[in-house]
Amino acid sequence: MxxxxxxxxxxxxxxxxxxxxxxxxxxxxxxxxxxxxxxxxxxxxxxxxxxxxxxxxxxxxxxxxxxxxxxxxxxxxxxxxxxxxxGLRAVPAAPVPTLHPVAERVDHLLSDSSHLTPPERTLLAELISHVLSRYDQDGRRSATA
Missing domain, CATH: 1.10.260 (434 Repressor (Amino-terminal Domain))
Incomplete structure (x- = not known):
């Protein structure tokens, strides 16, 4: 080494x-x-x-x-x-991402370290929650949407 x-x-x-x-x-x-x-x-x-x-x-x-x-x-x-x-069998590879790139960005924007103000973070969270609420538990768009 x-x-x-x-x-x-x-x-x-x-x-x-x-x-x-x-x-x-x-x-x-x-x-x-x-x-x-x-x-x-x-x-x-x-x-x-x-x-x-x-x-x-x-x-x-x-x-x-x-x-x-x-x-x-x-x-x-x-x-x-x-x-x-x-003692390694091969050169290590990068890890597989755990989040979709858009989800990763949203996660960062809603975090405490985000550049968004608290009211902007609240608004973004409410918007995303509203969009997601239009889908039932199995991921299909609900009939009332």
Whole structure:
């Protein structure tokens, strides 16, 4: 560990980190990831573009702030270790999204960290609730709609 492997895939690293952050609902993008990890957003951008490989210290920050990540997987994805050298059978893949992209955006807009004001969040929640109430329990549009 700690040795650079120039063949690392920065896109796979980004998808893994951001994917786990989204699934855990701790961050949705580079800027929000910077806030939760304490890593400068510009530095994260350089990692995600493949300009700089993340070091062990910042990988540990990501691991500590983003549930679902594994330090061993981060080391491999950051090009700091080979998968087979640390007991992994393959290079880890990004997690499967747990929400539809629209649902993910709505979830963020209704969260306390949203840029919407409380009245705007209330209005959005009421609008979505109204639309959803027009469908019965099995997902079909109700006859009264």
């Amino acid at each position: 700690g040795t650079e492997h120039p063949e690392w895939d920065s896109v796979a690293f980004r998808e893994y980190v951001i994917g786990h952050a989204r699934n855990a609902r701790v961050a949705t993008d580079q800027a929000s990831l910077a806030k939760v990890t304490g890593i400068d957003s510009g530095l994260l951008g350089r990692y995600f573009r493949g300009e700089t490989q993340p070091g062990d210290k910042n990988l540990a920050k990501i691991h500590g702030a983003v549930p679902g990540t594994s330090m061993r997987e981060l080391l491999v994805l950051a090009g700091r270790a080979r998968a087979d050298a640390i």
